[in-house]
Amino acid sequence: MITVSVDAMGGDHGPSVVIPGAAISLSRHPGMRFLLFGKKDEIEAALAGHPKLREASTIVHCDVAVKMDDKPSQALRNGRWKSSMWKAIEAVKSGEADVCVSAGNTGALMAMSRFCLRTMADIERPAIAAIWPTLRGESIVLDVGATIGANALQLVDFSVMGAAMARALIEVERPTVGLLNVGVEEIKGQEEVKEAGRLLREADLDGLDYHGFVEGDDLGRGTVDVVVTEGFSGNIALKTAEGTARQIGEYLRAAMSRTLMARLGYVLARGAFRRLSDRMDPRKVNGGVFLGLNGIVVKSHGGTDDEGFAAAVDMAHDMVRNGLVDKIHHDIHLFHDGPGRGGPEEDGEDARPKAAQ
Structure with missing residues (x-):
């Protein structure tokens, strides 16, 4: 119960x-x-x-x-x-x-x-994760507005938490994760994002597959199961997508009622328009989860x-x-306490990234 x-x-x-x-x-x-x-x-x-x-x-x-x-x-x-x-x-x-x-x-x-x-042990900042409708189904996007800005280690934490949510919600055994960036090339973007990408590649975590950088148009395509960004750009992306969906809906309503032929066309294609409306309905994906x-x-x-x-x-x-909380606890522990990240010390020294010390 x-x-x-x-x-x-x-x-x-x-x-x-x-x-x-x-x-x-x-x-x-x-x-x-x-x-x-x-x-x-x-x-x-x-x-x-x-x-x-x-x-x-x-x-x-x-x-x-x-x-x-x-x-x-x-x-x-x-x-x-x-x-x-x-x-x-x-x-x-x-x-x-x-x-x-x-x-x-x-x-x-x-x-x-x-x-x-x-917050959980090892989590510096919580994040708000939202469901994002895509051409492939659904993705998880975070952070969409909990905090502004994030360093590399926090972006990795977001990636781990987002992947755990994807396994809990859309039941993907090993979700693909992408970092939102201004380009897919490794030389592009802010230093924090590039460093987060390096950490994710080197960590080779069991609970996710790191895809690399993704761009804004990949959100709707569903290129990855989890898109990770900091709260400022994530919130703007979310509000832009919601506004665009409403704009397209208004365009369609205006076009379908403009002439008699348009109204007749709507009657003939009513089933298709109903399915489109259902896919674009923001109520279907309402709810953001506070992770961390x-x-x-x-x-x-x-x-x-x-x-x-x-x-x-x-x-x-x-x-x-x-079991979302247990999944996050498990995955965050594996990342932060793994070799080279605060777990077993290497050569007698703490080998964690500087951001984690």
Whole structure:
């Protein structure tokens, strides 16, 4: 049985979207249990139309809800120990829940998650990993906005964590990993990226195949299973892709309604357009996973609807079912404690890369 702690007050719509979304996910995974944190009267009202979810849930009343525009430092000061967001994260730390899901303020959620759960040993920075639809299926992209900038060793950590997530979510036994760069040639790019590539080549890790550098157009092609970058460029890439998908959708709608023949063509090709719309629907891949923490936290888009929130809960379920945290612990340990990287000392000296010392 998997128990999911939910920040019911998170997002733009609170319980009116969170509760129906949880109910949809429960219908797909009937064995789940839920801890719902937030204002009890609002949660009870939203649960009235979902008796199966009500039966599978425990409500924990919280007076405080973190606002979407709160600064992370402000949320920590005012929301610690009493907000629905903090309580939902804390349930993972205490073992009452296996995973936390929130559509709330991203900065506050990351700050609270990091403060409450702490990062794993050897992990300097957590990362947000997102699912990316591609021509081949799906890829994992990280970091998409947890922190700005990353050194070579942090990029390697992201690669190891992303590969573990790919094995847990898309069930690829040995995922291919690429570093996002301005070109595929080894001489191109920032020094941190080139150094990360060298470390990955030399490490020859069991849990992944290092492909090399990839460019922006490789994201949509699905050239690799995991694309690794730092949070600034990753977040820009994510927002650009989402905006482009909406732009293409608007173009298609305008073109299909422009003339009588266009409308007739739409009727004849309605099935194909429906499949295209389904592939481009951002709700299907809603949810970013915070990687590198001693626990799993899934961030849903704040403005999503019930179907989108259900996708985030589905992701949370799969991450727990497939042992994401254990996979990351195992792979990070192998990399950092392997020969030449802080494990057995060579010639009496610590042989780790300088960034790790």
